[in-house]
Amino acid sequence: MLDKTDIATAGSKRMLYEHFAEVARALGSGHRLELLELLAQGERSVEDLTDLAGLAVANASQHLHHLRRAGLVTSRKQGKYVLYRLTDEGVVRLLGALREVAERNYAEAARVVECYFRQRDALEPVSREELLRRKREGSVTVLDVRPAEEFGAGHIEGAINIPIKDLERRLADVGRGQEVVAYCRGPYCVMAYEAVARLRERGFKARRLVDGYPEWRLAGLPVSAGDVVKP
Secondary structure, eight states, rough: OHHHHHHHHHHHHHHHHHHHHHHHHTTTHHHHHHHHHHHTTEEEEHHHHHHHHHHHHHHHHHHHHHHHHHEEEEEEEEETTEEEEESSHHHHHHHHHHHHHHHHHHHHHHIIIIIIIIHOOOOOOOHHHHHHHHHHHHHHEEEEOSSSHHHHHEEEEEEEEOOOOGGGGGGGGGGSEEEEEEEEESSTHHHHHHHHHHHTTTTOOOEBBBSHHHHHHHTOEEESSSSSOOO
């Protein structure tokens, strides 16, 4: 039989689990996970997030409300705009853990990864460790294909920025003397896949980074921020 202390402890534990469940419920939407991926690149206004995620303003605002209530994002006012950002790097780790568990244990997720992403690029992606080593050797061109404002908010140190929409007209800026490693927002960001495919079609030796800028930053590897740097 439980005494009063045990009962109080059990009640606190259940309450804590309810708080954990609130965070899990906030993650229970594909749109919200996409918003978190976008915010992992840097602080964004509601309007920017609306355009990037293809959502109505009211819909995006509602999703952001749920994420803020669960402590996953914070916001601040800047003039007439509301800017959102991730609460901390723990959110990036949470997204990574969710991705790994889903790929490993949820058959449908594993099928999509295998049929869509891996078939688009059968070559082994470059690991963070390999890229860091090759950067130090000066034997690789690191290509960030995200929009310029995301690059300005933060990028892999030494990377050049050519947004995917500008890649065709700026191929001469890439240079053909060494292998190109492209990256974007994360492991499922199709911009990196598209960049690698276009570069290979035009005779470049190109591969993609295994994940993206948020994971590189989370690993404590060298990053830079500031104005867009062209090669």
